[in-house]
Amino acid sequence: MESLTLTLLLILSVTGIVVTFIVTLARSSGRGLYSAFNASCSSFIDHSLFRFFGIPLDLLGGIYYIFILSFSIAVWFWGDLFWGFLMIAILFGAFFSFYFIMIQVFAVKDLCEWTIVGALVPIMNLGLFLVLVPSEAITVWASEVHAVVSMSVTGFAVLGALLAVVSFFLFVFFMDDLRMSKKEARVLSFLSDSAVFVAISILCLGIAIVWVNEIISEIQVLSLALGVALVTAVCEFTKVSRIRPALVMVSVKKSKMLKKEKELLKRLAFGVEGISLVSWLCLAFLFWYPAEEVAISQVMGMYVLLIIIAFILSQLVIPDPYENNR
Numbered sequence: 613m614e615s616l617t618l619t620l621l622l623i624l625s626v627t628g629i630v631v632t633f634i635v636t637l638a639r640s641s642g643r644g645l646y647s648a649f650n651a652s653c654s655s656f657i658d659h660s661l662f663r664f665f666g667i668p669l670d671l672l673g674g675i676y677y678i679f680i681l682s683f684s685i686a687v688w689f690w691g692d693l694f695w696g697f698l699m700i701a702i703l704f705g706a707f708f709s710f711y712f713i714m715i716q717v718f719a720v721k722d723l724c725e726w727t728i729v730g731a732l733v734p735i736m737n738l739g740l741f742l743v744l745v746p747s748e749a750i751t752v753w754a755s756e757v758h759a760v761v762s763m764s765v766t767g768f769a770v771l772g773a774l775l776a777v778v779s780f781f782l783f784v785f786f787m788d789d790l791r792m793s794k795k796e797a798r799v800l801s802f803l804s805d806s807a808v809f810v811a812i813s814i815l816c817l818g819i820a821i822v823w824v825n826e827i828i829s830e831i832q833v834l835s836l837a838l839g840v841a842l843v844t845a846v847c848e849f850t851k852v853s854r855i856r857p858a859l860v861m862v863s864v865k866k867s868k869m870l871k872k873e874k875e876l877l878k879r880l881a882f883g884v885e886g887i888s889l890v891s892w893l894c895l896a897f898l899f900w901y902p903a904e905e906v907a908i909s910q911v912m913g914m915y916v917l918l919i920i921i922a923f924i925l926s927q928l929v930i931p932d933p934y935e936n937n938r
Contacts, residue, residue: 655724765818775892840891
């Protein structure tokens with residue numbers, strides 16, 4: 613079974629490398645990719661969202677497949693030690709692939725089968741891994757590195773909270789004039805990319821912790837934390853793909869949006885920032901505070917209440933649009 617799993621992972625990874633190479637070649641040469649569905653692949657490849665930390669997604673995909681090939685070969689020759697690292701790499705790839713499929717579908721709104729296939733291969737890797745994985749090997753690995761993983765996920769949660777605080781106050785500062793420049797949007801998008809990376813890291817490492825945990829109360833807290841991590845990822849996705857491009861369009865270009873629509877956009881932007889901030893702070897609390905002292909129902913109720921309060925307060929910190937015209 614292990615040989616079958618590794619063989620299929622190697623085949624899929626080689627397929628992914630071929631696809632990413634074709635996309636890289638088309639992007640670097642400026643040639644268009646043939647699409648059987650008459651979609652414009654260049655509309656996504658040339659889009660600003662086809663980058664993460666400024667790195668094109670095809671290059672990141674190539675790096676991912678190299679990691680999968682390396683860990684698969686390491687498992688083949690050196691055994692159980694590398695099963696856990698292979699699992700983390702596969703989880704990373706699957707979460708990032710889903711994130712970028714959402715960007716292509718909801719932000720760019722122009723599908724290209726080459727980039728879709730390149731993103732689906734990591735998800736197929738995850739499905740294959742979950743079906744054929746030797747669970748005993750993962751359990752042994754996760755047990756041995758449990759302390760390191762727990763410390764790492766706590767560190768990521770604290771880092772995410774710090775990023776959220778910086779992002780929120782920078783956003784309020786940048787929006788003091790109710791406008792957002794492209795430079796300001798790039799700064800905030802970098803922070804959002806960092807937050808997405810941290811959130812996905814928490815999800816991957818959190819799953820590894822849940823894998824070996826047998827204490828029901830701790831599993832409940834970890835499950836809630838992973839749910840909050842998903843909320844933060846959705847918030848950052850919304851900021852990067854929808855809100856900030858719209859704010860820049862309204863600020864830089866002559867937009868035909870009605871005054872009420874512009875006001876709604878700005879209120880939504882402040883609201884999402886507030887929800888994101890509260891979610892990150894709650895996430896840091898859940899991983900930092902001892903799980904055995906957390907009452908899950910109270911924390912869930914408090915989290916929902918804080919989100920509502922954060923949204924209301926975020927509407928109060930919006931600058932007065934009439935003050936600048938006096």
